[in-house]
Amino acid sequence: MELQQGRRSSQHRCARSGDTLHAGLVVTLLIGVWYAQALEVTTGKVHFVEVLNGSSVLLPCSYSSCIGIKKLYFNWHFKDNGTMVKLCEATITAEGVEPRVMIYHMRVEFVGSSKQNNISILLHNVTFEDQGEYICFARNFKEKDRNHSATYTLYVVEELKVVDNTLTLIIVSVLGGVIGLIILIMVIKAIVQTVLSKVQEKNKECLVSSTGNDNTENGLPASKADSKPTPKA
Structure with a gap:
């Protein structure tokens, strides 16, 4: 009786261990799916640009999410000697709805569009003081306020290198x-x-023709009629 109870207890522990393992696998899978669907912000393949002093420059930024967006909040900051200066901010209430952007810098212009998942800005009349890091930040309410950011570095020069x-x-x-x-x-x-x-083809033709003429002149290709003996009278 005790042996049967021990077996049952062992089977019960194994079952509980298997359930724990399955639960762990499910949690790991859900975490993987969550990260695969997570909000992502990017400034493109090249994360820096060199511009001429006094010109205008585009600071690119775009966002993506596999599960879509809802109340997507975004902003741009400039890292000025360690101090974060806010350039603009807005909230995209739903996909395809253009945001009302609040601009906090007189030379900044929002040129993005929610229809293209674009939240880029344009910086006019660049000066040497504008050189540094620009951070694009976004937070998606639909993903429980999951956020992501990307940095774009601006270099200002007196003249472009030839x-x-x-x-x-x-x-x-x-x-x-x-x-x-x-x-x-x-x-x-x-x-x-x-x-x-x-x-080579012409030479072959000439050789064949010449060989035939020589044989005829020497009486080699005699006809059957000529080969017959002359009948006696």
Whole structure:
């Protein structure tokens, strides 16, 4: 009796252990799905730009979420010597609804659109004081206020660097000349082979014709009528 109870207790513990394992797997799967669907903010493949002093520059930013957005709050900050300066902010109430953007910097213009998941801004009349990091932040109420941010670095210069393409042009010219020479050699080779082939065919025809004429003159291809003996009278 005690042995049966021990077996039952062992089976019960195994079942509880299996349930715990399954629950852990479910939780892990749900966490993976949650992160896969999570809000993401990006400033593109290139996270910096170099602009000329006094010009205007686009600071790109876009957002994405697999489960959609609701009351998506976003803002832009400029990191000025460690101090975060807010440039603009707004809330996108639903997908496709254009936000009412509050601008806190006189040279900032919002140029994004919720229809393209775009929350980019334009900075006019750039000065050297504008150089630094710009942070795009977003928070999605639909994902229990999950948030994400991306940084874009701005470099301001007096004049843009002129890229010396001399070496590149030399390399391209040499490669082009080599390729052209190879093509020319191949064309000449094909023409020569064609001419030689025609000459060989003509030589064969002349040889066959000459051989036939020589044999006729020497009486070699005599006809059957000529081979018969002359009948006696």
